[in-house]
Amino acid sequence: MLFIFLFLPVSLALYYLVDHGKREYILLAVSLMFYAIGSLRYVLLFCVAILLTISIGRSMSSIADMWRKKLLFALGIFLNIGLLGYYKYMDFAIISFNGIFDKEISLRNLALPLGISFFTFKAVSYLADIYTGKAKLVESPIHDALYLSFFSQIQSGPITRYNNMEFVGNSLFSDGVFRFLIGFNKKVLLANILGKITSEVFAAPFENFSISYAWLGSVCYSLQLFFDFAGYSDMAIGVSEMFGYRCMENFNYPYMTESVAGFWRRWHISLSQWFRDYIYIPLGGSRNHGSRFRVYFNLFVVWILTGVWHGAAWTFIAWGLGYWMVISFERFFNLPGRLEKRKVIRNLYRILVLVFINCQWILFRSENIVTGLRFIKRLFVCESNSLADIRTQFLIKDYFVFIVSAVILCFPIVSWIGKHLESKKKFHAVYETAVTAIVCVLFICALSFVVSGQNNPFAYANF
Amino acid sequence: MIKEKGIKKLTAVLFVFFLFMGFWKSGSYNEIQKIADYLKQDMDQQETDDLVTINMLEKEFANQIWNRKKLINLNGKIARRLHMQGFYSDYGMYVIDGNYVVSPASYTTTDYEYSQTLGLKQFLDENGIHFLYVNEPVKYMDDSIFRKNFGVESYSNRNADMFLARIREEEIPAIDLRNNINSEGRNVKDLFYRTDHHWTTRAGLWATQIIAGGLNEYCGYAIDTSIYDESNYSMTEWKECWLGEQGRKLGVTYVGMEDYTEIKPNFQTNYTFKTSEEGEEGTFDDFIDEEVYYSDNDLYENSWHYSYKQKNCINNDVAYGKVLMLGDSYAQVTQPFLSLGVHEVDSLILRNCKDSFDLKNYIIENGYDTVVICYAQFMIGAHDNPSSANYRMFSFE
Numbered sequence: 001m002l003f004i005f006l007f008l009p010v011s012l013a014l015y016y017l018v019d020h021g022k023r024e025y026i027l028l029a030v031s032l033m034f035y036a037i038g039s040l041r042y043v044l045l046f047c048v049a050i051l052l053t054i055s056i057g058r059s060m061s062s063i064a065d066m067w068r069k070k071l072l073f074a075l076g077i078f079l080n081i082g083l084l085g086y087y088k089y090m091d092f093a094i095i096s097f098n099g100i101f102d103k104e105i106s107l108r109n110l111a112l113p114l115g116i117s118f119f120t121f122k123a124v125s126y127l128a129d130i131y132t133g134k135a136k137l138v139e140s141p142i143h144d145a146l147y148l149s150f151f152s153q154i155q156s157g158p159i160t161r162y163n164n165m166e167f168v169g170n171s172l173f174s175d176g177v178f179r180f181l182i183g184f185n186k187k188v189l190l191a192n193i194l195g196k197i198t199s200e201v202f203a204a205p206f207e208n209f210s211i212s213y214a215w216l217g218s219v220c221y222s223l224q225l226f227f228d229f230a231g232y233s234d235m236a237i238g239v240s241e242m243f244g245y246r247c248m249e250n251f252n253y254p255y256m257t258e259s260v261a262g263f264w265r266r267w268h269i270s271l272s273q274w275f276r277d278y279i280y281i282p283l284g285g286s287r288n289h290g291s292r293f294r295v296y297f298n299l300f301v302v303w304i305l306t307g308v309w310h311g312a313a314w315t316f317i318a319w320g321l322g323y324w325m326v327i328s329f330e331r332f333f334n335l336p337g338r339l340e341k342r343k344v345i346r347n348l349y350r351i352l353v354l355v356f357i358n359c360q361w362i363l364f365r366s367e368n369i370v371t372g373l374r375f376i377k378r379l380f381v382c383e384s385n386s387l388a389d390i391r392t393q394f395l396i397k398d399y400f401v402f403i404v405s406a407v408i409l410c411f412p413i414v415s416w417i418g419k420h421l422e423s424k425k426k427f428h429a430v431y432e433t434a435v436t437a438i439v440c441v442l443f444i445c446a447l448s449f450v451v452s453g454q455n456n457p458f459a460y461a462n463f
Numbered sequence: 464m465i466k467e468k469g470i471k472k473l474t475a476v477l478f479v480f481f482l483f484m485g486f487w488k489s490g491s492y493n494e495i496q497k498i499a500d501y502l503k504q505d506m507d508q509q510e511t512d513d514l515v516t517i518n519m520l521e522k523e524f525a526n527q528i529w530n531r532k533k534l535i536n537l538n539g540k541i542a543r544r545l546h547m548q549g550f551y552s553d554y555g556m557y558v559i560d561g562n563y564v565v566s567p568a569s570y571t572t573t574d575y576e577y578s579q580t581l582g583l584k585q586f587l588d589e590n591g592i593h594f595l596y597v598n599e600p601v602k603y604m605d606d607s608i609f610r611k612n613f614g615v616e617s618y619s620n621r622n623a624d625m626f627l628a629r630i631r632e633e634e635i636p637a638i639d640l641r642n643n644i645n646s647e648g649r650n651v652k653d654l655f656y657r658t659d660h661h662w663t664t665r666a667g668l669w670a671t672q673i674i675a676g677g678l679n680e681y682c683g684y685a686i687d688t689s690i691y692d693e694s695n696y697s698m699t700e701w702k703e704c705w706l707g708e709q710g711r712k713l714g715v716t717y718v719g720m721e722d723y724t725e726i727k728p729n730f731q732t733n734y735t736f737k738t739s740e741e742g743e744e745g746t747f748d749d750f751i752d753e754e755v756y757y758s759d760n761d762l763y764e765n766s767w768h769y770s771y772k773q774k775n776c777i778n779n780d781v782a783y784g785k786v787l788m789l790g791d792s793y794a795q796v797t798q799p800f801l802s803l804g805v806h807e808v809d810s811l812i813l814r815n816c817k818d819s820f821d822l823k824n825y826i827i828e829n830g831y832d833t834v835v836i837c838y839a840q841f842m843i844g845a846h847d848n849p850s851s852a853n854y855r856m857f858s859f860e
Binding site: 037040447 | 471475477486495498520521531534535539541545546549552610611613
């Protein structure tokens with residue numbers, strides 16, 4: 001609410017009231033203010049990290065000597081990864097060390113700086129793109145600072161690239177507003193409401209479970225996570241466009257996927273592409289290098305890092321390993337390509353993929369691997385529990401509209417209708433008006449949900 | 464395409480207008496100073512409890528948002544349209560037939576409540592003071608409504624059954640008002656507001672008659688309980704005039720408004736209220752703040768239940784008795800009514816007392832002849848949760 005009725009109007013007013021040339025300064029100041037509000041303890045650290053990264057990046061760009069360039073690049077990477085390692089992984093490392101070597105080193109109990117994982121990845125891509133000469137640096141380093149700190153993207157991405165942070169101008173404003181409204185509706189009306197079911201199921205003791213209850217909780221979590229993160233991304237893209245900047249897409253109906261590998265080409269696209277460009281390809285990518293297992297090793301590294309990036313816990317490592325195994329399996333057996341002509345089996349495989357992703361999200365959410373596996377077991381084997389079955393029926397009845405809407409909106413039905421009506425001008429105009437009106441009405445409804453206390457933080461904000 | 468752009472542009476204009484109206488009407492400009500103060504905080508120097516968090520500011524701001532009540536009502540309307548009975552279950556509220564709001568209770572062993580009550584009884588016995596425990600019902604008499612309708616367990620009645628059985632075994636006199644509801648063939652729903660967890664004024668009067676009977680039976684009183692017959696009271700009724708505490712969270716559009724009855728004795732009364740050293744003379748009317756009924760009624764601010772005040776008092780028309788009523792908010796109506804049959808009635812809500820408060824000393828110093836505990840049955844088990852507002856209600860040490 002503070003964001004919508006204070007931060008956004010003040011930022012927009014300041015931004016559009018000043019001269020064109022000063023707008024990036026205003027946006028940078030506003031972004032730093034946003035960071036200070038969200039992570040007061042670390043705002044100074046954030047500023048220092050930005051300054052050092054830009055200094056190193058700009059120095060690299062002006063140096064011809066390859067060795068000095070390499071040294072600077074290594075220094076920049078070391079600084080940024082070091083910060084991430086210290087704040088995000090130190091306690092995890094201490095716990096693991098204590099466990100393995102039976103020591104009692106005390107934990108640091110450090111609060112996580114806001115969006116540190118996203119910032120680090122942007123900083124690394126910034127440095128790497130300068131190092132490889134891909135980045136076309138603009139004259140003003142303020143633009144670089146804005147790229148690293150832009151408030152709409154700092155909390156949970158998308159992890160845009162320097163070259164993609166393109167200023168287009170005011171023409172994007174109305175698209176941005178529309179996109180923001182859609183994202184807000186997704187977050188509040190779908191993610192938050194499904195989150196109520198999810199929170200209940202994941203907090204319930206296993207003796208209160210039935211198969212139907214476990215499925216309801218896990219499916220709702222899969223949907224919640226999608227609408228939460230996709231909603232955030234829509235809002236981030238929308239806000240960027242309101243300020244005249246394009247922002248890359250982050251989701252493309254991921255649950256429509258035909259394979260697990262395909263899922264990651266549709267889910268958190270900016271992260272997948274980051275790993276592809278800065279880890280997988282530098283490792284050799286899909287090239288064999290004389291050994292057919294090299295590519296699986298490369299995938300292994302990518303997926304371990306993907307897991308670790310999502311969180312400092314063994315559950316995330318197991319989660320990453322799970323994806324590595326299944327994606328390697330798909331690669332090895334050329335799935336789902338070899339099922340091209342077997343429609344039934346292909347669809348069956350598609351369902352299996354969704355079940356696997358659903359199980360993965362359970363692991364992702366669970367406190368530890370054992371709890372996650374116990375939950376997954378209950379999707380298939382569970383003692384009957386009439387109370388849990390009644391509860392499941394009640395929750396489905398109570399949240400029916402939201403669950404069904406969420407499932408439907410996992411597919412591009414709205415844009416499909418729009419496409420089909422494109423040729424019929426009259427109908428298309430009605431369609432456009434209706435969609436806009438619905439989005440606006442739903443926005444007011446969403447505000448009512450927030451005011452009534454039906455709100456919770458972004459699920460992806462802690463990475 | 465051009466038309467699409469036009470619609471989006473119109474949306475953008477409306478959105479910007481909405482943002483700035485929201486900024487102005489919500490008083491967002493006042494928040495700028497608060498945020499500035501928040502940013503000035505020294506995170507490492509200040510005590511954690513003193514730190515202002517952005518969540519605190521956000522919560523505070525949400526309460527002053529432009530058109531807040533309209534938005535809450537809209538939310539209630541949506542929940543009602545979608546027949547969502549458990550939508551507000553994270554506030555501990557479920558809506559059953561007739562827009563009647565109920566709350567489940569967790570299981571408790573009752574060990575804490577039992578040992579504390581037993582300890583108090585022993586202390587009172589040693590000092591020749593009578594003791595009576597009164598169990599006030601909650602809005603449902605059968606825990607299974609939760610199981611059947613919502614698939615969750617509530618233990619409220621079972622907890623009360625267990626606790627009352629245990630204290631009765633120790634020969635502590637106890638009245639369970641649920642038995643009276645059953646024996647009189649009453650419907651518990653008629654005793655409570657739909658949108659509030661409290662009982663109605665009529666139920667309060669009805670319960671007081673039974674409590675007075677209990678004082679006669681167990682504590683050596685001789686109160687003429689016929690003074691509590693409804694025929695001795697004038698009743699002023701308002702239809703659909705207020706919204707209970709539970710209803711405020713759900714929205715009036717969801718559960719609708721509540722009726723109210725003001726009850727005053729037909730007979731003359733003469734009180735001395737212990738509001739000052741010398742005491743203040745008055746009548747029963749002074750227990751009631753009628754401003755609440757006649758002022759501009761803000762549905763989301765005024766609670767008509769609290770128009771009755773608990774006041775330590777001396778009834779100058781009654782010669783006998785000095786009772787300490789350890790109660791809860793149900794006593795808003797029972798304490799004034801009980802005072803009509805007892806010379807002196809003081810009330811105390813333990814959750815409002817400081818940690819250093821010494822109840823036993825207080826009882827002795829004030830020379831009570833009887834201590835009555837009147838607790839809603841959801842107090843049993845409240846001590847299991849340290850963050851509960853009612854955590855200290857059974858702490859009699």
